[in-house]
C-alpha cells in the first residue's frame with residue numbers, strides 16, 4: 672500500500688477493509704468500492720463518509736471490474752482486493768434468506784437486480800439439476816437424497832422449511848456443521864453465479880493492475896480457493912506447453928509473481944474474536 676495509490680475493493684461489504692486501505696494509503700490514496708448489494712453500499716457509504724472525494728462507490732457485480740475501473744478513472748490500479756462470499760450483514764439479515772437459522776423467504780440474491788432466487792431453483796429446476804448444484808457447489812455427499820426430498824415436497828418457500836426437510840432426512844445427524852450448511856452454500860453460489868464471476872474478475876484484474884500492483888483474494892471454501900490458486904499458479908508461469916513440446920507454441924508469458932506460496936490463514940486469536948474467519952484463506956500476487 673502506498674500513499675497516493677489507487678485501490679479497488681471489489682467486495683466492499685460494510686467497508687472495513689476499504690477503511691483500512693484508505694488509512695494505509697493516506698495521504699492521497701483513493702478507493703473504488705464495488706458491491707452487488709445496494710444495502711451493503713449504504714452501510715459502507717456512511718462509514719466512509721469522512722473520506723470525501725477519495726472514495727467512489729459503485730453498485731455492480733465485480734465481473735464488470737475493467738469497465739467500472741475505466742469509467743471511474745481507476746486504470747491502472749495499484750491494488751485489487753476480493754473478500755469473497757457474503758457478509759455478516761447479509762447472513763444476519765432476516766429478509767435475505769441466506770441463513771437456515773432465521774426464517775425468511777428463500778431469496779439469496781446479492782442484489783435485487785438479479786432475477787433468479789433460491790426459491791426459483793428449488794421449485795422449478797429438474798431434480799437432477801438440483802442434485803448437480805448441491806454436489807458441485809456444496810460438495811454435498813447426500814446431494815441426490817436431498818434433491819429427491821426437495822422435488823417430493825416442493826413448493827418450498829422459506830429457509831426453515833428447506834432446512835427442516837434436510838434435517839429430517841435419514842442419516843442426517845447434526846455434527847460439527849448443520850446438515851443444511853452445504854445445501855445453503857450451494858444454492859447461494861448458484862443464485863449469484865459466483866464461480867463464473869470469480870473466473871471473470873481474475874482475468875480482468877491482471878488487465879487492471881499497474882506493474883507492481885497487487886491482487887489479494889480471500890476465499891472461504893475450497894471451490895473458490897481452488898480457482899484462485901490455479902489462476903495465480905498459471906499466470907505466474909511462462910510457457911504452458913506440455914513438457915514434450917520442444918519449442919513453445921502457446922506464447923504464454925507470466926503476468927504475476929506469487930507473494931505467498933501457501934495461503935495466509937487467521938491466527939487462533941482472530942478465529943476466537945471472529946469465528947466466521949475460521950475458513951478464510953488469503954492469496955496474493957503481484958503484477959509483473
Ligand SMILES: C[S@@+](CC[C@H](N)C(=O)[O-])C[C@H]1O[C@@H](n2cnc3c(N)ncnc32)[C@H](O)[C@@H]1O
Pocket residue numbers: 681682683684685686687688689705706707708711731732733734754755756757758759781868
Ligand atoms: C465477505 S463480504 C466483504 C466484507 C468486507 N471486506 C468488509 O470489510 O466489510 C463480501 C461482499 O462481497 C459482495 N459480493 C460478493 N460477490 C460479489 C460480486 N460478484 N460482485 C460484487 N459484489 C459481490 C457481497 O455482497 C458482500 O457484501
